[in-house]
Amino acid sequence: MITSRELLQAHLDAFNARDLDALMAGFADDAVWRTGTDTVTGRAALTELFGWAMANILPELTLRTLVVEGDLAACELTETLTHEGRTSAVPIAGFFRFRDGLIVSAAVYREGSADLA
Numbered sequence: 031m032i033t034s035r036e037l038l039q040a041h042l043d044a045f046n047a048r049d050l051d052a053l054m055a056g057f058a059d060d061a062v063w064r065t066g067t068d069t070v071t072g073r074a075a076l077t078e079l080f081g082w083a084m085a086n087i088l089p090e091l092t093l094r095t096l097v098v099e100g101d102l103a104a105c106e107l108t109e110t111l112t113h114e115g116r117t118s119a120v121p122i123a124g125f126f127r128f129r130d131g132l133i134v135s136a137a138v139y140r141e142g143s144a145d146l147a
Contacts, residue, residue, distance in 0.1 A: 038105065058133065058134045060134070063135075102126070105126075
């Protein structure tokens with residue numbers, strides 16, 4: 031059986047490879063993604079969210095720390111974004127819940143703003 035640690039690593043690997051198909055394969059159909067004041071629900075909406083990000087801000091995640099307990103994972107990451115030739119890096123914290131080998135919910139908290147000026 032695949033562990034929550036392995037599931038999270040597969041999510042990060044697909045995200046960093048900008049492999050939208052592999053990334054979306056890791057989500058339950060009814061997955062919920064929360065970040066800041068935004069909540070995105072369902073695979074179709076998540077595909078749109080991540081597809082836009084991959085095409086426009088070239089995100090990359092670097093794992094700093096990870097704590098796993100059962101079907102839960104909490105991690106500290108650095109997110110690097112590149113937009114219009116400018117690169118910025120911000121610390122983020124992510125909290126993931128897995129069910130049957132898929133992400134069913136995630137809450138991501140960012141230090142500072144992700145607004146692209």
